[in-house]
Amino acid sequence: MRRLVLAVAAILTALLLQVDVVNRLHLPGGHPDLVLLVVVSLALVGGPAYGAVAGFAAGFAADILPPADHTIGRLAFVYALVGYGAGMLEDAEERSVFAAVAVVALSSVASVLIFAGVGALLGDARISASVVGHALAAAVIYDVVLAPFIVPLVSGAARRAEPVTTY
Amino acid sequence: MRDNGGRARVILALLLLTAFTLVTLDYRSGGGGPLRRIGNAVFGPIENAAAAVAEPIGSFFSSLGHLSSYKHDNDKLRKQVQDLRQQLRLTDAERAHLASMEKLLHLDQTAQFRVVAARITAVGSSLGFESTATIDIGSNSGIQPDQTVINGDGLVGKTLSVGPNTSTVLLGSDVNFHAGARIEGSEEIGHVDGGGRRPMTFTLLDSQGDIQVGSRLVTFGDIGNRPFVPEVPIGHVTSVQPANGALTRSAVVAPYVRFSTVDIVGVVVATPHPPKRDSLLPPKPTPTPSSPSTPATPAASVTTTPTTKTH
DSSP: OHHHHHHHHHHHHHHHHIIIIIGGGOOSSOOOOHHHHHHHHHHHHHOHHHHHHHHHHHHHHHHHSTTOOSOTTHHHHHHHHHHHHHHHTTTHHHHOHHHHHHHHHHHHHHHHHHHHHHHHHTTOTTOOHHHHHHHHHHHHHHHHHHHHHHHHHHHHHHHHHSOOOOO | OHHHHHHHHHHHHHHHHHHHHHHHHHHHTTTOSHHHHHHHHHHHHHHHHHHHHHHHHHHHHHHHTTHHHHHHHHHHHHHHHHHHHHHHHHHHHHHHHHHHHHHHHTOOOSOOOEEEEEEEEEESOSSOOOOEEEESOOGGGTOOSSOEEEETTEEEEEEEEEOSSOEEEEETTSTTOEEEEEETTSOOEEEEEOOTTSOEEEEESOTTSOOOTTOEEEEOOOGGGOSOOTTOEEEEEEEEOOOOSOSSEEEEEEESSOTTTOOEEEEEEEOSSOOOTTTTSOOOOOOOSSOOOOOOSOOOOOEEEOOOOOO
């Protein structure tokens, strides 16, 4: 229960920080994806099922949060997949921060490519090779830079919120 | 732990199916479904509050990159204020002269748009390529979808979806942004299109038409002035593609509005009198050996109605 509250709070905070602060900084090249970082952090603690659900919820919220203007469901799709994938690498961040950063980098690349792929299938005019290339480079760099700060924070809080049950 | 693998896969499959269904439904409905309105209604007030809190933090971080230029800008601005104060004295006298002339000739005044002022609270989405922004007014202030959004420099964009207290604006830099445009002082018309990361382009519908570097563009209003009212300055042409026998001609436009720093905007809710042609563009800059300078804020008379936000 406490982990649920924490997850909801973390996702909401990431969403609002993303559109109200981070996107308005107009960082060169692109911007980090705070929602992805939170989803990956939660998935690393909770496992693949938990990661998929958290990703879906976060993605759906990101789809309807103004001022998003893409087809609703795309981010839900992307983050559910990425959450599942990160969850399969469960507990990676317990081994070392480097492992967590590697998971974030992989998830970042996967999220941009899957989002662009779904967009291309839907005929989204905003998708083009150069745009995706730019976004890929920027996303990976910014997410990797922020990962060592955010992943331990959210994963640690998620771990503490619920006692670990071993089977 | 072994059993959880299968369970997780089933959950993932269900979620992906749901997401796919959402995508299909929203895609087929053309993006006008109720979910966006719900998003606006639910998240809008939270975004407004968060923006109020986050604004000083954000501007602190972005100012860190500009500290050295701030002092320089400061000194420049002080000088400009002095010059403008001088100019105001002259312009007041000119305006009085013009007003009496107008009374004699019964001329219409320059455009009086009914504009509701707003501030941008949020931009873009976490993972996406759209150039959109949220403003802090909505249907409670009389905003509707497909209305022109402007600021002191020119055309900012148009409203997309509207909630009770927030609205989504499509910025002129978005790839899906298209607006009818006209070259100042002529009948040549075409459309401007946002380019995303690339510059804005203008497509002239008559490939033999007269277009040159420095031509200034204004909006060519739509039927019923929705989504675009006429005569709003858009930008000036910086380069023209050579005429190569095609049906249309393309040019690159430098917009007057800097979309990355736009903060205060106004939504045009009514145009009681149609504005005179080219009346909202500032006076043409005197030709200098260097390239034409970007004009100062246009001398339009804009009446702003007070926002009807309830606290």
